[in-house]
Amino acid sequence: MRGRDPETGEFYSPSRTQQRVEALEIRTLGEKLVALPPARFAKLPIPEELLPHILETQRITSHIAHKRQLQYLAKQMRKLSDEELTAIHEAMDDSGEALRKQTAQLHLAERWRERLLDEGDAALAELLQEFPSANRQKIRQLVRNANDEKAKNKPPRAFRELFQELKTLLAANSSSDEVEEDFDDESFGETDER
Numbered sequence: 001m002r003g004r005d006p007e008t009g010e011f012y013s014p015s016r017t018q019q020r021v022e023a024l025e026i027r028t029l030g031e032k033l034v035a036l037p038p039a040r041f042a043k044l045p046i047p048e049e050l051l052p053h054i055l056e057t058q059r060i061t062s063h064i065a066h067k068r069q070l071q072y073l074a075k076q077m078r079k080l081s082d083e084e085l086t087a088i089h090e091a092m093d094d095s096g097e098a099l100r101k102q103t104a105q106l107h108l109a110e111r112w113r114e115r116l117l118d119e120g121d122a123a124l125a126e127l128l129q130e131f132p133s134a135n136r137q138k139i140r141q142l143v144r145n146a147n148d149e150k151a152k153n154k155p156p157r158a159f160r161e162l163f164q165e166l167k168t169l170l171a172a173n174s175s176s177d178e179v180e181e182d183f184d185d186e187s188f189g190e191t192d193e194r
Contacts (some may be wrong), residue, residue, distance in 0.1 A: 027074040029089060034058050034070065045087045050076060109166040116143050116162070117150075131173045139165060 004011055014022070033046070034057045041051060053076050057069045077085065115123040116139070124143070128134055142165060145158030 023074065023078065026077045026085065027070065029085070029092075030054075030057075030070060030073045030077055032092060033088070034073070044091045045084070047080060047084060050080070105170050106167065109163055109170055112166050112170075113159075113163050116166075117146055117159075131169055133173055134169050135165075 033044075033054050036044075038055065038058075041054070046054070050073075053069075053073045057066065057073050060066045060069050112123075112127060116127065120143070121140075124136070124140060127139070128136055139162070142158050142162040146156070146162050148154075149156055149158055
């Protein structure tokens with residue numbers, strides 16, 4: 001029985017429904033942890049005693065056994081303090097946000113590459129105005145080579161190098177807020193291929 005405090009009328013412990021909701025949230029967090037590649041664990045504040053359970057859950061492929069191991073992982077996670085669980089949850093949310101920003105930055109680099117190839121010097125002037133530290137000569141040469149490759153139906157080496165140069169430039173010079181402002185939904189879904 002939960003019982004109530006006779007003076008305040010509040011319950012001594014959370015209700016069963018509240019306990020189930022918290023258990024499901026922890027299980028969902030466990031599922032997200034299991035879905036991550038092992039290299040990402042180093043970036044998350046995962047206690048060492050929990051790591052073997054996560055790796056074991058990843059190793060198991062049989063559906064029922066995986067489900068059972070996931071339940072066991074959730075049970076082990078419920079032993080963690082609220083602060084540890086919150087830290088893991090926040091770190092995973094931050095990495096998701098970072099991934100979204102990185103994707104936006106890649107799309108912006110693709111958009112600049114397409115503009116440089118299509119508009120030429122006008123787009124280059126605009127790029128240099130926005131990013132004064134850009135190497136004008138190198139970018140102009142890469143644009144020229146990429147257009148030559150396309151005309152001669154050669155492999156897109158300069159096309160890729162131009163993308164890498166723009167990606168490096170954007171990473172060095174732009175804050176994440178500028179990337180979000182400049183990101184255009186029209187460029188979403190474009191690929192690295194011509």
